[in-house]
Amino acid sequence: MSDSDQTKYNVVGTTKLTNANADYLTANQEIGQDYNYYDSFYLNQAKPDVADYYKYNFSEELDAGIKRSEADTNANADPFDEQYYTDKYAAPTKEFDLAEKALGLAEEFNTRGDAFQLVVLIGSIGLAFGAFAAILPDGRKLRLLSPS
Numbered sequence: 001m002s003d004s005d006q007t008k009y010n011v012v013g014t015t016k017l018t019n020a021n022a023d024y025l026t027a028n029q030e031i032g033q034d035y036n037y038y039d040s041f042y043l044n045q046a047k048p049d050v051a052d053y054y055k056y057n058f059s060e061e062l063d064a065g066i067k068r069s070e071a072d073t074n075a076n077a078d079p080f081d082e083q084y085y086t087d088k089y090a091a092p093t094k095e096f097d098l099a100e101k102a103l104g105l106a107e108e109f110n111t112r113g114d115a116f117q118l119v120v121l122i123g124s125i126g127l128a129f130g131a132f133a134a135i136l137p138d139g140r141k142l143r144l145l146s147p148s
Contacts, residue, residue, distance in 0.1 A: 006109035013102035020095030027088045034062045038079070061087040 041054035058066070064087065065079035 006106045006113060009102045009106035009109060013099045013106055016095050016099035016102055020092045020099055023092035023095055024089065027092055030059055031085075031088055033057075034059050035080070038062065059088075 037054045037057045041051050041058075044050040044054065061084050062079060065081055065084040068081065068083065069077035069079045
């Protein structure tokens with residue numbers, strides 16, 4: 001049963017890890033797109049209709065970053081702050097955490113399965129020696145181990 005559970009959690013963990021990697025790459029592309037939109041917005045301040053087009057395409061995380069930077073007393077506050085990146089990478093981080101938990105469970109079941117296999121191996125060897133001793137002629141020292 002442990003080997004079966006190990007396989008199940010290994011598959012779940014690998015699936016979560018694959019999804020997390022895909023989400024991470026998606027977040028990277030969205031960040032690049034936000035940078036492009038923000039640069040175009042900034043460069044087109046003299047043309048409000050063009051600037052508004054780029055502003056409309058900002059991600060929610062960038063909008064929140066802009067609000068944080070506008071509220072900051074520092075004139076050079078950056079909308080691409082640490083909170084922006086934390087928010088953008090929240091989904092992949094959650095998937096990575098779930099993958100780590102599933103793979104941890106798989107390892108626990110693997111350890112249980114290995115322990116059981118060791119007990120079975122030792123028991124099998126003991127039974128083999130007992131069976132061998134049972135067929136030895138009387139008087140042999142090893143014969144003392146077998147029930148008579």
